[in-house]
Amino acid sequence: MVQDIVFVTGNANKLKEVQMLLSGSDINLSNEPLDLDELQDTDLQKIAVAKCQQAVQVLGAGKPVFVEDTALTFQEFNGLPGAYIKWFLKSMGLEKIVQMLDNFPNKSAQAITTIAYADSEGKIHVFEGITDGKIVPARGPTAFGWDPIFEPLESHGQTYAEMTKEDKNVISHRGRAFAKFNQFLSGN
Numbered sequence: 001m002v003q004d005i006v007f008v009t010g011n012a013n014k015l016k017e018v019q020m021l022l023s024g025s026d027i028n029l030s031n032e033p034l035d036l037d038e039l040q041d042t043d044l045q046k047i048a049v050a051k052c053q054q055a056v057q058v059l060g061a062g063k064p065v066f067v068e069d070t071a072l073t074f075q076e077f078n079g080l081p082g083a084y085i086k087w088f089l090k091s092m093g094l095e096k097i098v099q100m101l102d103n104f105p106n107k108s109a110q111a112i113t114t115i116a117y118a119d120s121e122g123k124i125h126v127f128e129g130i131t132d133g134k135i136v137p138a139r140g141p142t143a144f145g146w147d148p149i150f151e152p153l154e155s156h157g158q159t160y161a162e163m164t165k166e167d168k169n170v171i172s173h174r175g176r177a178f179a180k181f182n183q184f185l186s187g188n
């Protein structure tokens with residue numbers, strides 16, 4: 001059965017990837033481009049759940065809706081910038097983010113997408129996808145966020161920005177989170 005589900009995001013690049021990731025499923029996806037408040041926290045699930053609760057409040061209860069929050073965590077910094085990567089990116093740019101790690105040999109990072117989905121009864125379900133990689137000097141087009149400085153371990157030396165969207169989706173944090181979400185929805 002086809003399910004109508006709303007994805008609340010103001011990020012067009014995200015939306016494009018999510019549309020691709022859900023294209024084979026029985027979901028009739030629509031987008032509400034609201035810029036929701038984001039809780040200041042290092043707990044990624046808490047952030048996603050609060051964002052989802054806010055989306056339900058704005059759109060009204062009873063409509064299945066989901067949000068996702070994406071973080072970039074540096075192992076050397078015990079998880080930071082994490083969800084704050086958005087503001088680092090806006091204020092400093094990619095080059096300085098890479099330079100933050102100049103004095104540290106440990107460049108390990110994780111890209112993490114946390115989806116929070118409110119079903120028609122208002123129950124919230126959370127799904128997470130993680131991709132391990134490292135931070136490198138920018139390579140590839142700067143079309144989407146920090147894609148040029150994240151090199152996943154499984155990519156044979158390419159940054160996300162150097163990969164096609166199709167290839168990125170196979171190994172990405174977002175791809176993994178949405179694979180779980182898809183499986184959940186198809187079982188419902």
Ligand SMILES: O=P(O)(O)OP(=O)(O)OP(=O)(O)OC[C@H]1O[C@@H](n2cnc3c(O)ncnc32)[C@H](O)[C@@H]1O
Pocket residue numbers: 008009010011014034035036038068069070071085086087089144145146147160174
């Ligand atoms: O409306 P929402 O969905 O919250 O969209 P947003 O742009 O605010 O997104 P986040 O709060 O999840 O912040 C994540 C930051 O990381 C960036 N980002 C998210 N996913 C990414 C990906 O797969 N590759 C590179 N950058 C990404 C994004 O542009 C933001 O700067």
Ligand SMILES: [Mg+2]
Pocket residue numbers: 038
């Ligand atoms: Mg946001």
